[in-house]
Amino acid sequence: MATIVETKSKTWKAVIRKQGWPTTVKTFRLKRDAVDWARRTEDEMVRGVHIERATSGRLTFDKALDRYLSEVTPTKRATTQRAEKLKAVPVRKFFGAYSLAAINVDLVARYRDERLATLSQRKSKSTGKAAALSPATVRLELALLGHVFTTAIREWRIGLVQNPVANVRKPTTGEGRNRRLNAGEEKRLRETIEAYSNPMLGWIFTVALETGMRSSEITGLKLRQVDIARRIVRLDVTKNDSARTIPLTKRAAETFTAALANPVRPKDCDLVFFGEPGRDGKRRPYTFSKAWNDIKESLGMSDLRFHDLRHEAVSRLVEAGFSDQEVSAISGHKSMQMLKRYTHLRAEDLVDRLDAIGKANKAAIAKKKRSAKK
Known part of the structure; x- marks a missing residue:
């Protein structure tokens, strides 16, 4: 059973001590909230599905990104390391002050939309023309953000229910470039x-x-x-x-x-x-x-x-x-x-091949007709 005690500051602290689990503590303003939380948490422990979420609430994204860049990024190729450090700059600027627990789908979607708008404005100023967006840039930044969460959940055992990036729609990159040389x-x-x-x-x-x-x-x-x-x-x-x-x-x-x-x-x-x-x-x-x-x-x-x-x-x-x-x-x-x-094939380069196929088909038909007459 959990222990519910009143603190000197008139809040209520729930303490759960269960064999096989680390001691879990959380403070609430109301006693009924402490009781409800303790009951749900003990039930999750019994069913083996409990996730310790306190760590994710204390760990800021800024610190998580630092750990990722120092532990995970160095295991990749030099070119990938440089690319990740560059992508980390706008991601850190937006999410850095948030705790991992506070970053949700809505926040990630807002980052996506604002980042796309920023890229558009930046290109417009440099060219003086209507800007074409670069969704691939945002996709790569979201990929980095998502991998930080994946690493935190799977390897660092940070108490997160899900990866918020997984449920966010990624910008479409279109059909890709088709620039050919003449x-x-x-x-x-x-x-x-x-x-x-x-x-x-x-x-x-x-x-x-x-x-x-x-x-x-x-x-x-x-x-x-x-x-x-x-x-x-x-x-x-x-x-x-x-x-x-x-x-x-x-x-x-x-x-x-x-x-x-x-x-x-x-x-x-x-x-x-x-x-x-x-x-x-x-x-x-x-x-x-x-x-x-x-x-x-x-x-x-x-x-x-x-x-x-x-x-x-x-x-x-x-x-x-x-x-x-x-x-x-x-x-x-x-x-x-x-x-x-x-x-990307040039249609004009395929014309001769199509003509050759047509000639071959006609020759085959003519041969069959000659054989039939004989």
Whole structure:
């Protein structure tokens, strides 16, 4: 049985001491509230469903996020760590002062809506035009928020009934980008990039179009990962943590041959595409984002992203007749649905194939008619 006692401040304290459970204490303004709470709590203990909620009421989100960033985030890849620290800034600003128990579905939904509005206003000021929202940004921030709660519930054993993010509608991301290069754009890009002072930019551009590799996968390549004789590249670390081997076209193999023979490569550098030494004397992957942005702006292609080259490469593989499984093995997409988002076929490029199918069908019908006459 629970013990109900009146305190000096004229409140009522309920104390539950039950074998197999830690001592549970809670204070109420009215005695009947203390009695009701004690009865419900003891019943939950008997049924084995009791959750200690006091901890969640004392722990602020600010402290929970600090613990998450210090314990969970360091277990992830370096790029993910940097991304999570950036996403944590707006999430902390909004939820930091709340206790975990006080964060509910309504509060998370309000954050979603206000964040979308903030992104819209920010983009409008920078472009001077009607802004297109970035729901993907909000989805990633909500994912971080939700994982903090999941970790608190499952690993830290914080007394929470449910994850409030689980029942909140996530912003839709639409059908994804479908930016493709036309022949004229590729020609102008290649000519301008090849005229750039550092040849590594041109090599990276060609490798991206020929293999469909991500920019981080290309710039992070080590010498040992490239096998020119067998015309393959072995990726040990990828976005989805699945290693894969990429076959090289003749053009890609020739590009890697030139990159490996780079005459200015330091003898102690094992990176295929290397940058200048940092303050610590270490060389890191070549950073080409500024040069890439300057070139595409000068050519009037400001809407083109480097990642669109991956879209282009994957789409070309499909247009060349590779099966979904073959394309997936090269690109590293785990699901056909995700592969579909990255594959955008040009209708005009399929016209010749449709004509060929039509001719083949007519020939087959004519052959059958001739056979029937005989």
